[in-house]
Amino acid sequence: MRLKQLAVALLAVCGLAATAQAAVCPNPIPTPLTPAQLAKVGSERGFLWRISHGKTQSYLYGTIHANRVEGSALGPQVRSALQASRQLVLELDLDDASVSQQLMAGMQGKANVPAAVKARYQAQLARLCLPNALLEQLDINFLMVTLTLLDAQLAGVEGSYGTENVLLQLAKQRQLPVKGLETVAEQLAALKDDGELSLAQHEQALTMLENGHGRQQLLKLVDVWNRRDWATMSQYRSWCECENTAEDRAAMVRLLDERNPRMAQRIDALLREGQANFIAVGSLHLVGEHGLPNLLRQLGYKVEPVNLPAASK
Incomplete structure (x- = not known):
């Protein structure tokens, strides 16, 4: 199901969803994390791997792009790994103004929704306090993700509490360089369909959206990440109901399978520079035979889970 696939890529629209809200919206625009919240040490969350390259160690961290505020407090092992690194590497550096501008431009378009369902879209926009004008301003893919993200906000799950945002803020405090693994064009190509x-x-x-099933699936993904339940995360494609049709499967290939080898090659190039990197990507990029840990092992690196269940190996 397309809405579930797009939920995997929430990172790309976190900023857009917040700015699109009307001032009278009952869902308040998320308040940025305070310095005290950023400094709070929480339980271990997410999935951390150690990458050995020569005498240097880097880290690969499976993130969640949206979370509840309590999930934003990173654990001591993750903080220690970031502290030991010389560079933060994300899918995209969304703190780069040019990257954000390119993303915003790429999301623009016209939804081209069929007349038969236009009233239903308008009802969802009204429920989430968004203007009908978005039907004429956003590509349909990004309209769907915006609706998904704001619907999840009703349950306290927000992009501002996602791992990438927390890591960016911590990196800025340390004046740690930030680098993106992908270009905006590459992410947009993965997120967009070729046709209507x-x-x-x-x-x-x-x-x-109407029956809440999409929100339930996203909340399950968030819960699995916060509990560090690798066994369930690694089986995501068996329970997400996101590969039921040929179109669904093609979308998942674009979102994950086609991006992972390119990411692995670029991580390899970074590691060859000889410095310690903290590499953070969506957790689903770490899963399975075609996941980044396995691809990096094939490139000759020793990749070990840090305090994860044996099944993660």
């Missing part, structure tokens, strides 16, 4: 959605795809996505 069918009426059936629109109806399925709307039904998930």
Whole structure:
């Protein structure tokens, strides 16, 4: 189901969703984390790997792009790994103004929703305090992700509490250099469909918003990450209901399988520079035979889970 696939890529629209809200919206725009919240040491969350390259050690961390505020407090092992690193590497450096501008430009378009479902889209926009004008301003893919993110906000899950935002803020405090693994064009290509959605795809996505099933699936993903339940995370594609059709499977290939080898090659190039890197990408990029830990092992690196269940190996 398309809405669930797009939820995997929430990072790309976290800033847009916040700025799109109307001032009278009952869902308040998220308050940035305070210095005290950033400094708070929480329980271990997410999935941390140690990468050995020569005499240097780097880290690979599986993140969650949106979370509850209590999930934003990183644990001591993750903080120690970041402290030991000389550079933070993310999928995209969203603190770079040019990157954010390119993303915003790439999200623009016209939703081109069929007349048969336009009223249902308008009802969802009204429920989430968004203007109908977004139907004429956003590409349909990013309209769906914006609706998904704001719907999750009703349950306290927000992009501002996602791991990348926390890591960026901590890196700025330390004046740690930040680098992106991908270009904006590459991420946009992965997120967008080549053609228009069918009426059936629109109806399925709307039904998930209307009955709350999409939110439930996203909340499960957030819960799995916070509990560090690698066994369940590693089986995501068996329970996400996101590969039921050929279109669904093609979208997942674009979002994960086609990006991982490119990421692995670029991580390899960074590691060859000989400095310690803290590399943070969405957790689903770490899963399975085609996940980054396995791809990096194939490139000759020793990649070990840090205090994760044996199943993560």
